[in-house]
Amino acid sequence: MASLNADLVAASGQPRKAGRSVVARAVRSPRGWIGILLVLPVVLIAILGPVVAPYDPAEFVAAPFAGSSGEVPLGADFLGRDVLSRVLDGGRMLLILAFAATTAGVLIGTALGMVAAYQPSTDDGIMRVLDVGMAFPQLLLALLLLSIVGPKAWLICLAVAAIHVPQVARVIRAATLRVVEQDYVKFASSLGIAHRKILATEVIPNIMGPVMVESGIRLTYSIGIIASLAFLGLGLQPPTADWGLMINENRIGMAQNPWAVVAPVALIAAITVGVNLFTDAVAQSVLDGTDAGGVDDVPEMMSRGVEEMSAEPSFYVIDGPAGEDFMSSAESRKATE
Amino acid sequence: MSNRVVSRFTSPSSVRNGELALSARDVMVEVAETGARVVDGVSLDVKRGEIVGLAGESGCGKSTLALSLMGFARRGLRLAGGSVDLGGVSIFDLSERELLRVSGSKVSYVPQDPVTALNPAMKLRVQLDEMLTGHGFEGSSAERRERVLQSLKEVDLPDPKRILRSYPHQLSGGQQQRIGIAMAIVNRPDLVIMDEPTTGLDVSAQEHVLGTVREIAARNGVGILYVTHDLAVISELADRVLVMYGGRAAELGVTADVLRQPQHPYVAGLLNAVPDLEKRHSLLGIPGHAPEPGAPPARCHYVDRCPLAIDRCSQEAPPAHSVSTTHRAWCFRAGEVIVVERPVANRPHQGQDQSLLTVCGLSASYSKKEVLHNVDLSIAPGTSVALVGESGSGKTTLARCIGGLHAEFTGTIELAGEGLDPHARKRTQSQRRSIQYIFQNAYSALNPRRAVRESIATPLRQARPELSSGEVADRVESALETVSISPAVGVRHPHQLSGGQRQRVAIARALALEPSVLVCDEITSALDVSVQAVIVELLQELQAKSSLTMLFVTHNLALVPNIADTVAVMSDGAIVEYGPVDIVLGQPSAAQTKNLLQHIPRL
Numbered sequence: 001m002a003s004l005n006a007d008l009v010a011a012s013g014q015p016r017k018a019g020r021s022v023v024a025r026a027v028r029s030p031r032g033w034i035g036i037l038l039v040l041p042v043v044l045i046a047i048l049g050p051v052v053a054p055y056d057p058a059e060f061v062a063a064p065f066a067g068s069s070g071e072v073p074l075g076a077d078f079l080g081r082d083v084l085s086r087v088l089d090g091g092r093m094l095l096i097l098a099f100a101a102t103t104a105g106v107l108i109g110t111a112l113g114m115v116a117a118y119q120p121s122t123d124d125g126i127m128r129v130l131d132v133g134m135a136f137p138q139l140l141l142a143l144l145l146l147s148i149v150g151p152k153a154w155l156i157c158l159a160v161a162a163i164h165v166p167q168v169a170r171v172i173r174a175a176t177l178r179v180v181e182q183d184y185v186k187f188a189s190s191l192g193i194a195h196r197k198i199l200a201t202e203v204i205p206n207i208m209g210p211v212m213v214e215s216g217i218r219l220t221y222s223i224g225i226i227a228s229l230a231f232l233g234l235g236l237q238p239p240t241a242d243w244g245l246m247i248n249e250n251r252i253g254m255a256q257n258p259w260a261v262v263a264p265v266a267l268i269a270a271i272t273v274g275v276n277l278f279t280d281a282v283a284q285s286v287l288d289g290t291d292a293g294g295v296d297d298v299p300e301m302m303s304r305g306v307e308e309m310s311a312e313p314s315f316y317v318i319d320g321p322a323g324e325d326f327m328s329s330a331e332s333r334k335a336t337e
Numbered sequence: 338m339s340n341r342v343v344s345r346f347t348s349p350s351s352v353r354n355g356e357l358a359l360s361a362r363d364v365m366v367e368v369a370e371t372g373a374r375v376v377d378g379v380s381l382d383v384k385r386g387e388i389v390g391l392a393g394e395s396g397c398g399k400s401t402l403a404l405s406l407m408g409f410a411r412r413g414l415r416l417a418g419g420s421v422d423l424g425g426v427s428i429f430d431l432s433e434r435e436l437l438r439v440s441g442s443k444v445s446y447v448p449q450d451p452v453t454a455l456n457p458a459m460k461l462r463v464q465l466d467e468m469l470t471g472h473g474f475e476g477s478s479a480e481r482r483e484r485v486l487q488s489l490k491e492v493d494l495p496d497p498k499r500i501l502r503s504y505p506h507q508l509s510g511g512q513q514q515r516i517g518i519a520m521a522i523v524n525r526p527d528l529v530i531m532d533e534p535t536t537g538l539d540v541s542a543q544e545h546v547l548g549t550v551r552e553i554a555a556r557n558g559v560g561i562l563y564v565t566h567d568l569a570v571i572s573e574l575a576d577r578v579l580v581m582y583g584g585r586a587a588e589l590g591v592t593a594d595v596l597r598q599p600q601h602p603y604v605a606g607l608l609n610a611v612p613d614l615e616k617r618h619s620l621l622g623i624p625g626h627a628p629e630p631g632a633p634p635a636r637c638h639y640v641d642r643c644p645l646a647i648d649r650c651s652q653e654a655p656p657a658h659s660v661s662t663t664h665r666a667w668c669f670r671a672g673e674v675i676v677v678e679r680p681v682a683n684r685p686h687q688g689q690d691q692s693l694l695t696v697c698g699l700s701a702s703y704s705k706k707e708v709l710h711n712v713d714l715s716i717a718p719g720t721s722v723a724l725v726g727e728s729g730s731g732k733t734t735l736a737r738c739i740g741g742l743h744a745e746f747t748g749t750i751e752l753a754g755e756g757l758d759p760h761a762r763k764r765t766q767s768q769r770r771s772i773q774y775i776f777q778n779a780y781s782a783l784n785p786r787r788a789v790r791e792s793i794a795t796p797l798r799q800a801r802p803e804l805s806s807g808e809v810a811d812r813v814e815s816a817l818e819t820v821s822i823s824p825a826v827g828v829r830h831p832h833q834l835s836g837g838q839r840q841r842v843a844i845a846r847a848l849a850l851e852p853s854v855l856v857c858d859e860i861t862s863a864l865d866v867s868v869q870a871v872i873v874e875l876l877q878e879l880q881a882k883s884s885l886t887m888l889f890v891t892h893n894l895a896l897v898p899n900i901a902d903t904v905a906v907m908s909d910g911a912i913v914e915y916g917p918v919d920i921v922l923g924q925p926s927a928a929q930t931k932n933l934l935q936h937i938p939r940l
Contacts, residue, residue: 182782183776183778183781184781184782184783184784186742186776187774187776187782187796188795188796189761190740190741190742190761190762190769190774191761191796191800192761192762192764192766192769192799193796201784201795205786206785206786
């Protein structure tokens with residue numbers, strides 16, 4: 001996944017061959033629709049669950065860790081509350097927080113990465129500060145903040161967003177560098193078009209591929225981190241129902257009523273895997289729309305069977321983690337004749 | 338089968354010129370998914386010691402054919418039929434494993450860009466040695482070293498021992514390409530396939546490499562298939578030539594016959610489009626563009642562009658027509674093709690003293706490294722100046738300084754007496770509009786997310802905020818009309834256009850702003866010659882109609898008489914010769930001009 005997005009970064013700014021319906025193509029691919037099939041039920045449960053829950057999630061309806069029965073289809077939790085109702089009730093906040101944190105992180109990261117690449121004078125300032133940020137063990141930092149200030153929703157959101165920012169900024173910076181090199185950006189700049197407008201009309205439309213994929217990857221991370229925080233007791237507080245919290249609360253009763261743990265785990269797994277698959281499909285669909293999809297696979301002596309000599313700009317496919325810095329881009333910016 | 342392959346490794350290589358090195362019959366390559374033919378039944382023989390040119394424009398299938406002769410097909414393509422016989426080995430019948438042994442030993446390949454074929458982290462000694470050990474050379478390490486050194490000498494590399502200790506990046510482009518050729522011949526193959534090996538080189542380096550190729554063919558008795566889009570190179574190098582069009586053979590014969598008495602209208606058209614320094618004829622482009630793979634098979638692929646087309650041409654594919662025993666053309670009207678002598682390019686000479694654009698004492702640098710030294714240049718209004726030089730001579734940098742795209746310089750640039758700020762952004766709106774820069778690569782000059790019409794309208798709205806949206810639309814239409822782009826194309830996105838169309842859109846975008854100076858930076862160098870000629874025709878027309886002043890940057894000296902009144906020759910960041918085209922090309926005085934003129938391949 002990470003290296004797929006690196007390919008994508010390499011491909012950004014390249015002319016696209018196919019139409020613009022990137023998402024439509026993604027939905028049609030197997031990975032895309034399997035992903036959607038996994039995500040959709042979880043999202044529906046999170047949204048509609050509280051409405052259809054048979055009991056109040058805080059209501060005591062059976063003996064602790066009672067097994068499943070007609071009354072309580074998924075049994076009872078460690079305090080004797082209905083697991084089904086708690087599962088139906090416990091996803092909404094998790095998804096809202098994850099979504100908010102991802103949006104904030106991707107927006108801020110994209111803005112910073114884009115500016116760093118577009119305005120070389122700010123590059124070192126922005127990127128070195130983010131490097132320092134990345135050097136801290138961020139999850140520990142988030143835990144520290146949350147344990148001092150207390151587990152507030154806004155703070156969870158902020159802490160998770162802060163974890164995303166440096167990584168998103170790196171990927172987007174690399175993607176933007178490839179676009180900024182293109183002559184249409186130089187042309188727009190030479191016409192005196194305002195920088196803000198150039199970013200909005202020339203740059204952003206051409207980095208949407210990496211931004212979309214990055215959003216997907218970050219969303220899965222957000223869900224994981226927020227569920228982990230809840231598991232550690234730094235998310236929503238009892239007696240609120242929450243999937244992460246439920247796993248922690250009920251793990252001692254795994255033998256008596258496994259449903260109390262298995263159900264929330266399965267839902268978190270389904271949405272994470274689903275989002276990942278769909279993101280993968282989007283990334284592939286963006287790649288298919290660019291020349292980077294057709295990398296020659298002939299032996300290395302013949303790796304250049306390119307018919308049209310310099311009519312098409314060369315591109316690099318970068319293997320390795322998406323967070324790698326792209327030396328080649330930085331250097332080629334000092335393009336000589 | 339594989340026994341025979343192995344036996345070739347042990348038998349001493351001897352010069353057997355004239356023996357058949359390659360015999361390909363009805364080779365077909367198709368797109369695996371759709372079955373569209375990329376190469377459609379091409380036959381070709383190459384004898385040992387012979388150089389056969391494989392010519393054609395981009396997309397004609399020449400590279401695909403070249404690869405298929407080694408049994409390879411690019412991803413997404415499939416070898417669909419025919420046979421290839423390489424010194425008794427039937428390539429298409431080999432397993433993948435046997436194929437790998439054959440390629441590199443019986444047949445080898447020289448790619449366009451040797452840098453991509455060389456490992457930058459390995460010394461050349463190891464890489465050349467691997468070519469031998471990897472293909473079953475049964476000799477001691479001393480013998481291998483001897484063979485490698487000999488190959489390096491054969492490709493005329495100075496100080497082979499030093500070269501062996503070097504890494505690829507320590508060599509010049511021409512030297513790297515000769516390493517590529519040395520690797521190809523180190524196993525003494527019967528056939529070497531070279532795919533545009535000199536396309537990225539300057540003319541002097543190109544001539545050197547071509548000389549080496551000629552020598553290797555004659556001395557080592559190896560057959561060479563030389564793939565190129567450049568007919569002038571073919572003319573200088575090849576014994577015979579096969580011209581391809583739309584995946585099929587168009588004309589095959591002895592080079593002089595094909596180039597002097599072409600029998601296929603496409604070849605005749607191509608020759609009209611190639612700029613030639615000697616004849617200085619005016620260029621004539623071929624309208625339209627090449628067919629995509631998958632065109633209906635039961636017709637001549639050239640019929641839509643052919644001035645001689647008859648009904649029969651669109652009903653069946655033309656069979657080979659034998660003009661002589663060695664000369665064949667795949668055309669119903671072969672024999673009727675008349676080569677029109679093109680009139681000599683004649684440009685009204687304008688000897689104006691005043692200057693519209695003046696560059697004075699310009700020294701430009703990249704990160705403190707000075708690449709232009711104290712350059713003076715003046716362009717009279719309504720004239721066209723060609724700026725020629727090899728890569729690295731600073732011609733593009735000078736153009737970029739004038740266009741306001743490169744601001745790291747000292748000295749002054751004046752437009753009609755007004756000083757210009759180095760930064761385009763700091764120039765006035767009308768100054769910015771007056772100088773329009775057209776980029777070499779139209780692919781990257783157009784925003785891929787924007788339709789053609791919008792690409793032209795956006796800068797116009799920026800530069801002329803006073804125009805109403807109706808006026809903008811009118812100007813966009815008229816700009817498109819000027820460059821002969823049909824309104825239907827206006828709604829397309831750049832990836833849906835051909836290379837020539839893209840470049841014409843870029844020109845339209847500049848013209849819509851009604852500039853007084855047009856700076857063209859190698860704008861035809863990425864295009865096929867038939868398309869290049871169309872663009873040159875267009876620029877000539879523009880100059881005749883309006884009093885457009887032009888700075889035309891090019892590495893191709895042959896193009897200069899067609900496009901410019903005055904020429905400035907650059908070398909190492911300075912203008913070394915400047916004057917009217919006739920005088921500079923007729924009686925060159927600077928060493929660099931003589932050098933360029935001497936090495937340029939001629940038809």
